[in-house]
Amino acid sequence: MNPKAAAALPKGGGFLFACENEPFTPEQFGADERLMADTAFQFAKNEVLPLLDRLDAQEEGLMPGLIKQACELGFGGPDTPEKYGGLGLSKAVATRILEKLSLNGSFSTTIGVHQGVAQLPIVLFGSEEQRMRYLPRITSGEIMPAYALSEPNNGTDALSVASRAALRNGAYRLSGTKMWISNAKWASLFTVFAKVDGERFSAFLVERDSPGLEVSREEHKMGLKGSSTARLILEDAVVPQANLLYLEGEGHRVALNTLNIGRCKIGAMALGQMRSALHAAAKYSKERKQFGRTIASFGLVRQKLAEMAARMFAAESVLYRTVALIDSAFSAREASGDEYDETRKACEEFQIECSLTKVLTTEALAFAVDEALQIHGGYGFTEEFPIARLYRDARVMRIYEGTNEINRLFAFERVMKRGLLDALRDGAPTCPAHEYLILAARNLDASKPLGQELTACMSDLTLLTYAQQSANLRAERMRRENVQFADFGVDAAKQFEASATGWAAARCAEALARMGVKQNVSLSSAGQPRDVADAVLESDGYPL
Amino acid sequence: MKLLVPIKRVPDPYSKIRLSADAAGIDATGLKYEINPFDEIAVEEALRIGEKLSCEIAVVSIGDAACEEQLRKALAMGAHRAIRVDCNETLDSLGVAKILAKVFEREKPDLVLMGKQAIDDDCNQAGQMLAGMLNLPQATFASAISIVGGIARVTRETDEGQETLELKLPAVVTADLRLNEPRYVALPGIIKARSKPIETLSLSELNVSAECRVRTTSLSAPPPRAAGRKVANVDELLSALRSERGLKL
Numbered sequence: 001m002n003p004k005a006a007a008a009l010p011k012g013g014g015f016l017f018a019c020e021n022e023p024f025t026p027e028q029f030g031a032d033e034r035l036m037a038d039t040a041f042q043f044a045k046n047e048v049l050p051l052l053d054r055l056d057a058q059e060e061g062l063m064p065g066l067i068k069q070a071c072e073l074g075f076g077g078p079d080t081p082e083k084y085g086g087l088g089l090s091k092a093v094a095t096r097i098l099e100k101l102s103l104n105g106s107f108s109t110t111i112g113v114h115q116g117v118a119q120l121p122i123v124l125f126g127s128e129e130q131r132m133r134y135l136p137r138i139t140s141g142e143i144m145p146a147y148a149l150s151e152p153n154n155g156t157d158a159l160s161v162a163s164r165a166a167l168r169n170g171a172y173r174l175s176g177t178k179m180w181i182s183n184a185k186w187a188s189l190f191t192v193f194a195k196v197d198g199e200r201f202s203a204f205l206v207e208r209d210s211p212g213l214e215v216s217r218e219e220h221k222m223g224l225k226g227s228s229t230a231r232l233i234l235e236d237a238v239v240p241q242a243n244l245l246y247l248e249g250e251g252h253r254v255a256l257n258t259l260n261i262g263r264c265k266i267g268a269m270a271l272g273q274m275r276s277a278l279h280a281a282a283k284y285s286k287e288r289k290q291f292g293r294t295i296a297s298f299g300l301v302r303q304k305l306a307e308m309a310a311r312m313f314a315a316e317s318v319l320y321r322t323v324a325l326i327d328s329a330f331s332a333r334e335a336s337g338d339e340y341d342e343t344r345k346a347c348e349e350f351q352i353e354c355s356l357t358k359v360l361t362t363e364a365l366a367f368a369v370d371e372a373l374q375i376h377g378g379y380g381f382t383e384e385f386p387i388a389r390l391y392r393d394a395r396v397m398r399i400y401e402g403t404n405e406i407n408r409l410f411a412f413e414r415v416m417k418r419g420l421l422d423a424l425r426d427g428a429p430t431c432p433a434h435e436y437l438i439l440a441a442r443n444l445d446a447s448k449p450l451g452q453e454l455t456a457c458m459s460d461l462t463l464l465t466y467a468q469q470s471a472n473l474r475a476e477r478m479r480r481e482n483v484q485f486a487d488f489g490v491d492a493a494k495q496f497e498a499s500a501t502g503w504a505a506a507r508c509a510e511a512l513a514r515m516g517v518k519q520n521v522s523l524s525s526a527g528q529p530r531d532v533a534d535a536v537l538e539s540d541g542y543p544l
Numbered sequence: 545m546k547l548l549v550p551i552k553r554v555p556d557p558y559s560k561i562r563l564s565a566d567a568a569g570i571d572a573t574g575l576k577y578e579i580n581p582f583d584e585i586a587v588e589e590a591l592r593i594g595e596k597l598s599c600e601i602a603v604v605s606i607g608d609a610a611c612e613e614q615l616r617k618a619l620a621m622g623a624h625r626a627i628r629v630d631c632n633e634t635l636d637s638l639g640v641a642k643i644l645a646k647v648f649e650r651e652k653p654d655l656v657l658m659g660k661q662a663i664d665d666d667c668n669q670a671g672q673m674l675a676g677m678l679n680l681p682q683a684t685f686a687s688a689i690s691i692v693g694g695i696a697r698v699t700r701e702t703d704e705g706q707e708t709l710e711l712k713l714p715a716v717v718t719a720d721l722r723l724n725e726p727r728y729v730a731l732p733g734i735i736k737a738r739s740k741p742i743e744t745l746s747l748s749e750l751n752v753s754a755e756c757r758v759r760t761t762s763l764s765a766p767p768p769r770a771a772g773r774k775v776a777n778v779d780e781l782l783s784a785l786r787s788e789r790g791l792k793l
């Protein structure tokens with residue numbers, strides 16, 4: 001790649017002071033990409049949704065059968081290179097596919113882990129031999145992989161795992177307990193993180209039948225009951241030396257870069273479930289009558305529908321903008337450089353965006369399932385309607401792949417560490433939330449530790465800026481290109497702008513108060529946007 | 545052997561159809577398009593025949609460039625090549641049959657397999673007219689097809705029960721709903737379809753003109769269904785039908 005092209009490439013955190021000319025939006029998918037997404041949607045609708053009770057009862061063989069079937073259709077590794085049995089699609093298309101597969105939480109997590117965090121360590125950091133040995137079997141659905149980082153006493157603080165590894169007679173011996181391992185019940189291959197000689201944090205590919213490895217019983221969870229979550233007990237488990245993944249002492253790179261991409265996969269999973277929630281809410285509100293009218297005719301119900309759709313529109317805009325940026329970073333990798341180094345750089349470039357995407361999409365989902373359940377009244381609190389399950393299943397999304405707290409803290413700490421604060425302070429606002437972010441940033445004393453509370457305020461302002469900007473840019477593009485549902489896009493973006501500006505003002509006021517700055521934060525009103533409830537009702541859910 | 549499957553681009557049967565403001569047509573905003581479901585069943589059947597016998601499967605659609613999306617889908621399902629007859633004009637069933645007859649003469653397939661009707665205009669005529677024009681044996685509403693030694697055995701579902709016909713190939717067969725359930729379009733198939741050819745033919749190349757003798761005079765949306773009510777038993781139902789609907793039961 002020539003240096004000129006490098007200069008033109010978007011940089012991580014770039015939205016803080018400008019926006020790229022044309023962020024990618026889902027409207028840009030071509031006909032065959034839409035066809036792929038449609039196959040995913042049809043599969044989820046026809047094969048997964050009819051089985052939810054049986055899946056939640058963990059009926060033997062049912063979920064692995066679905067995963068196998070999904071892999072036969074090409075869902076085993078959409079963005080894994082063709083050489084390893086994947087389809088070599090862009091992250092953007094793979095994200096759309098996962099989104100459409102994700103109408104239900106349990107299936108979504110199972111296939112999402114299969115395509116994502118469980119497979120990525122090998123795709124990104126495996127040796128050629130390791131990739132050839134495992135990936136074709138994973139993408140074809142012959143075996144399922146799992147990702148084993150968390151431990152009973154080390155969740156958020158993942159890099160201080162207690163699991164140990166030692167090299168003896170040409171093989172590693174691993175000891176420790178891994179907790180919350182998704183797909184553990186069915187997996188044949190685990191990426192296990194442990195410290196060699198108690199020091200060098202490293203990743204290992206551990207096969208299920210390794211002597212000394214045991215998968216313990218399923219956790220009794222509040223939701224996502226159809227997915228498998230279990231502990232892994234390693235007692236001097238024997239792992240051939242050839243199964244060290246990447247380098248000794250470099251496991252943190254494997255873990256963190258995988259999670260970076262994984263956070264976008266979470267975004268796709270959240271959007272898919274949001275779609276189900278909006279569908280349930282729209283349908284129910286048209287059917288249910290009170291006071292002789294359908295509840296869809298009441299202002300407060302309409303307001304909920306509109307706000308859900310507006311937040312989903314923003315979440316979707318952010319997700320696809322982020323994954324397309326990652327695609328650009330991956331395609332800019334230099335062939336001449338160290339492959340792993342280049343991959344790492346590509347994964348890390350947009351880590352701020354990845355963390356923000358995770359928080360934004362999962363919180364939009366939380367809002368959607370909560371309000372959709374509220375629209376169902378007492379019936380929503382029963383198992384008679386699908387919303388109760390959606391509500392339970394969604395809850396974990398704010399917890400795994402880095403809790404939203406840790407992602408918030410991380411995002412703004414990265415802004416500071418990357419030295420983006422100055423450019424942010426000097427920049428011109430691109431949207432109303434951005435004005436509040438700049439105002440807070442200008443008053444920030446970066447020489448003092450901020451403390452978590454203030455960091456979170458700054459992070460929320462960053463997040464709202466990214467979301468508002470992405471939604472507006474997308475709406476503008478939809479209008480300009482006169483695509484289908486352009487009106488909906490424009491109205492949804494306006495509605496999101498109105499609510500997000502309100503939050504931004506509040507977060508900015510809190511930030512300034514925490515800094516001890518005495519200044520009134522005024523809220524400029526954008527006027528009352530036309531609501532999008534009609535579009536949601538008309539489409540029986542999210543229109544796009 | 546060679547199979548020819550005509551497919552039509554129609555609005556997605558699950559999308560809501562609204563009339564355009566001037567009521568002269570349907571409002572295309574936000575409308576998704578699909579392969580006519582009966583035609584998709586025909587494509588699926590062709591693929592299944594092709595899995596047993598070695599066949600070349602060609603799909604053909606008449607329309608503007610937009611219908612290449614549906615042709616691509618058929619290619620992704622497994623058809624080998626596609627033909628688009630470029631035509632922007634509205635056609636009636638006879639107009640369609642005349643164009644297909646020309647395509648038939650060019651392609652000389654052993655079997656034309658098509659949907660029994662298109663779900664947009666519900667005419668259920670093109671297949672029959674095509675067979676008539678070409679003087680070929682026909683079997684409509686097929687619910688099972690097998691081909692052995694130049695003979696197609698076709699089971700049809702009629703009001704009197706099942707009927708099985710034997711047709712000497714070449715022939716025209718139209719597919720009913722129960723013939724099969726079309727497969728999912730697998731992702732590797734979609735990627736493969738990118739490099740399969742779509743040939744475009746003009747009406748003049750086929751030496752045919754676009755014909756439409758049927759004129760649509762007006763369109764109206766079906767009236768909204770009135771709310772139903774529960775009756776206690778059959779007697780009450782019968783008396784309600786007699787008194788309220790004037791039925792002689």
Ligand SMILES: Cc1cc2nc3c(=O)[nH]c(=O)nc-3n(C[C@H](O)[C@H](O)[C@H](O)COP(=O)(O)OP(=O)(O)OC[C@H]3O[C@@H](n4cnc5c(N)ncnc54)[C@H](O)[C@@H]3O)c2cc1C
Pocket residue numbers: 113147148149150152153154155156157179180181182183224229396399400401402403404405406452
């Ligand atoms: C269904 C399910 C599936 C999972 N699948 C996997 C998997 O496949 N592989 C895997 O490795 N893990 C998996 N996990 C584990 C998951 O990633 C962890 O639960 C998560 O990282 C949080 O860790 P913890 O549960 O130990 O919570 P803790 O780390 O104990 O956190 C408790 C609370 O404290 C907060 N907190 C912690 N540290 C800080 C801090 N520094 N500052 C501010 N707040 C803080 C957290 O945000 C949280 O609110 C899964 C979990 C669940 C529930």
